[in-house]
Amino acid sequence: MEMRKLGKTGPEVSAIGLGAMGMSGMYGPADRAESLATIGAALDAGINLIDTGDFYGMGHNEMLLGEALKGVSRDSYLLSVKFGAQRGPDGAFLGFDGRPAAVKTALAYSLQRLGADYIDIYRPARLDPNVPIEDSVGAIAELVKAGYVRHIGLSEVGAATIRKAAAVHPIVDLQIEYALISRGLEDEILGVTRELGIAITAYGVLSRGLISGHATSNTSAPGDFRAHSPRFEGENLQKNLALAEVLRAEAAKLGLTPAQAAIAWALAKGDDIVPLVGARRRDRLAEALGALDRPLTPDEVATLERAVPKDAAAGTRYPEAQMAMLDSERRSSVP
Template identity: 65%
Template sequence: MKTQQLGSTGPQSSVIGLGCMGMSDLYGPADETESIATLHAAIDAGITLLDTGDFYGMGHNEMLIREALRSRKRDQVLLSVKFGAMRDPAGAWIGSDGRPEAVKNFLSYTLRRLGTDHIDIYRPARLDPNVPIEETVGAIADLVKAGYVRHIGLSEVGAQTIRRAQAVHPISDLQIEYSLVSRGFEAEILPVCRELGIGVTAYGVLSRGLISGHWNKDKTLTPGDFRSRSPRFSGDNLAHNLSLMDALRAIADSKQATVAQIAIAWVMSRGSDIVPLVGARRRDRLAESLGASNIQLSADDLGRIETALPADAIAGERYAPVMMAHLDSEQPHAG
């Protein structure tokens, strides 16, 4: 597994990271034994970047990672943790908390659940509209000085917020959804990241499985799977979106690859400052995703891919309207 620096001030990371959310939350039930086996397989394959959130399964994901790391060395991995998203006992989202005292409180619980004395990259999951980003980042900077955090990241924020945060403390990377069908951040946010030397960790590279090549219109969603409320997976939108996969599958076949591998390889082709996070919950899906690192896409291949799946071809927003409203990266001022 090759590595690259995450931004101009960030750590060395494997060129592919593992997003761990689905092992605990939002995609329906997961097998804990298989999840741990998948984490072990990822580390053994050279993946160093493990991405989680303290609200994934209300702490379950962090404890799962702790269990997986019992048989591995802590310095084999980079732990990237999001904080600040608040939930009620039923799992509903009830806002964000970026207050300095909350930041320090969240971290103390995260360190205990993960069984570690430091977090490699700590980031607010969403911008708290009631707290200036300078105050939130300043609180994390205090934790950097104290040795509890190594690097500061951001998630789903716009260009103005990125500039304001960078003025307080160097930012290692911006975590944001980025895929063949989610390319809105290319216009204004990505250029600012590159101007400031900030890396990108891209989640949703398979658009929640929609462009994985494994989805079909008859797939039954289990209780707790948030895709049942996602516009891209609903009704006519889903039928349209799945119809786009035939052309992408033809390209994959010509490269002796899978649709998922082509979609991940496309994200990797966008720049050496971008690290895709694959959300594999099982070892077979992980192995498939890792195969993307061996695929070389020529200029002709890239042209065919973008002809098959133009940036504006997908039907439906990436989240339901109430969730989109919480994304600073999607607001008019984001540029």
């Protein structure tokens, strides 16, 4: 397994990480046995970075990982955990809580569900508009000092927030959506993370399956949040599926599937980029790992970007209300 360093102060991680969100119902029902087998297959393949969130399935995802990792050497994998999203018993998202007391409470519950003594990378899932990022990161820094957390990460925040957080404690990575059709971080954020020595753990590399080569015009499975995503609605979906077909044709020329081409593109964008692959089946995991066997040249990267231009996607990556909450979508006035 190819390894990459997670920022200038972080650990060595596998070039591809496993994102476990889809194993807890976000894309409709998941097969528990297959999810557990997929986690095992990822570890066997040399993947050592596993990403979750305490709000995925309201704790279900962490408990699933706790079961899958029971008996596995703790030194053989790294847990990346997001916290802060508040959910009701009906599954509704109620907001975000980044207060120091909430940070520490969330960690306590995560450790219990995961059956772990510490979290490798702990991060707020979003910026709490009512709490300075310095306070949230300061609370995690206290947990680092106490030994409950090893490293601090961020998620979906903009350049100014990154600078404020890094002034409090070293940040090892920013988790943010990054794909051929989701490249907003290239405008400002990527320059700041590289200046500060912060890696990118890229989720949504396949745009929630949209450019995987497996997407269809039907995403209405019960509980599948994509049914409410602008890029999966009406005419937007048809336009985006057409883009996916363009990618399929270009990928075929490279001897790759569309998913492999999309992952290989992200891998080729820099050694500081670590794609998180949300495979919840062993066959999809195996397909994703195939991207490591076919590195792209700069010319091939440029060809893919011409075929699927930066702003070609129809629709925003989240519904309007969620987009308004993304600090990463705000342009900074701070140089």
